[in-house]
Amino acid sequence: MVVHSQSAALDHCSLIKTCKPTTSVFKGIPVVDLRDPEAKNLIVKACEEYGFFKLVNHGVPMEFFTRLEAEALKFFNLPQSDKDKAGLPDPFGYGFKKIGSNGDVGWVEYLLLNTNPQITSLKSLTVFRETPEIFRSSAVNDYIQAVKRMTFEVVELLADGLKIEPRDALSRLLRDEKSDSCFRLNHYPPCPELQALGGRNLIGFGEHTDPQIISVLRSNNTSGLQICLRDKTWVSVPPDQTSFFINVGDALQVMTNGRLRSVRHRVLAESMRSRVSMIYFGGPPLSEKIAPLASLMAKGEESLYEEFTWWEYKTSAYKSRLGDYRLGLFEKK
Numbered sequence: 001m002v003v004h005s006q007s008a009a010l011d012h013c014s015l016i017k018t019c020k021p022t023t024s025v026f027k028g029i030p031v032v033d034l035r036d037p038e039a040k041n042l043i044v045k046a047c048e049e050y051g052f053f054k055l056v057n058h059g060v061p062m063e064f065f066t067r068l069e070a071e072a073l074k075f076f077n078l079p080q081s082d083k084d085k086a087g088l089p090d091p092f093g094y095g096f097k098k099i100g101s102n103g104d105v106g107w108v109e110y111l112l113l114n115t116n117p118q119i120t121s122l123k124s125l126t127v128f129r130e131t132p133e134i135f136r137s138s139a140v141n142d143y144i145q146a147v148k149r150m151t152f153e154v155v156e157l158l159a160d161g162l163k164i165e166p167r168d169a170l171s172r173l174l175r176d177e178k179s180d181s182c183f184r185l186n187h188y189p190p191c192p193e194l195q196a197l198g199g200r201n202l203i204g205f206g207e208h209t210d211p212q213i214i215s216v217l218r219s220n221n222t223s224g225l226q227i228c229l230r231d232k233t234w235v236s237v238p239p240d241q242t243s244f245f246i247n248v249g250d251a252l253q254v255m256t257n258g259r260l261r262s263v264r265h266r267v268l269a270e271s272m273r274s275r276v277s278m279i280y281f282g283g284p285p286l287s288e289k290i291a292p293l294a295s296l297m298a299k300g301e302e303s304l305y306e307e308f309t310w311w312e313y314k315t316s317a318y319k320s321r322l323g324d325y326r327l328g329l330f331e332k333k
């Protein structure tokens with residue numbers, strides 16, 4: 001991987017990393033049918049092996065996807081000055097190329113939103129009235145509500161499969177009205193200049209793990225999402241615009257004392273097609289202690305991690321660079 005500054009052709013993509021297009025398309029992504037009586041066991045197996053799976057037959061109407069995708073594109077196609085009215089992402093708002101506040105960049109623009117009523121994600125009511133329509137449309141809220149409901153079911157199945165007691169030990173954290181969850185709409189614009197670089201790929205969103213409990217992604221039919229397998233090879237996830245892709249986050253890794261592993265993933269931009277993705281990040285309330293769940297611990301088993309609250313982890317995560325191994329700071333020596 002190199003940082004490109006030499007190519008004049010890549011002027012507006014400059015400073016963003018590229019990598020060789022060597023990654024293979026992975027045919028082995030676990031697929032879970034939410035209505036399969038075996039779903040709970042399949043979810044556990046997938047989360048143990050990959051920290052990642054594709055969810056089909058999930059019950060969220062396709063219409064919710066298409067409506068939100070259309071609204072998102074309407075927003076991302078606005079003149080820059082209109083998009084800027086959403087305010088910078090600190091933490092909620094509109095961002096372009098800059099990811100987080102510690103120098104990470106990617107070929108991406110995005111909206112970061114609170115999953116509680118949208119109005120709270122905006123700085124003030126006056127700004128809200130002037131902001132683009134996406135904040136007033138019901139497409140975002142309808143989508144978030146439906147995806148949340150489905151995610152609660154998924155984590156309850158996971159808890160069942162892992163024999164966690166009570167069954168709602170995970171879902172109650174996401175259902176909590178103080179749950180620190182968020183929602184992200186990403187737009188990876190096409191970058192035709194890439195072809196001048198002999199087919200290299202442009203990093204849209206650099207490699208990282210998600211800090212939360214669970215992340216639920218849906219995208220349009222473009223490729224770009226890649227995951228890192230246990231043997232450290234990167235593989236491309238074949239796109240499927242009708243399904244969800246679900247990631248184990250760092251907090252769930254800790255709550256299962258490392259039995260489930262958060263998956264490293266990244267997104268590459270395409271040269272000709274624009275990618276749109278929508279991700280719900282389910283997190284616990286800020287004051288919640290993040291520690292291995294008692295019902296999962298074998299007799300005499302010790303926690304691999306120091307105890308911390310979600311607030312402490314999140315604060316530390318926001319001080320880190322995107323690709324850092326954030327849990328390292330909390331592992332017992």
Ligand code: GA4
Nearest residue numbers: 099100101104184210211317318320321322
């Ligand atoms: C990764 C997962 C979510 O997209 C996110 C990201 C956040 C951001 O974009 O502001 C972070 C990143 C994410 C982890 C490390 C920090 C914070 C960018 C970054 C460099 C919204 C989140 O919660 O953590």
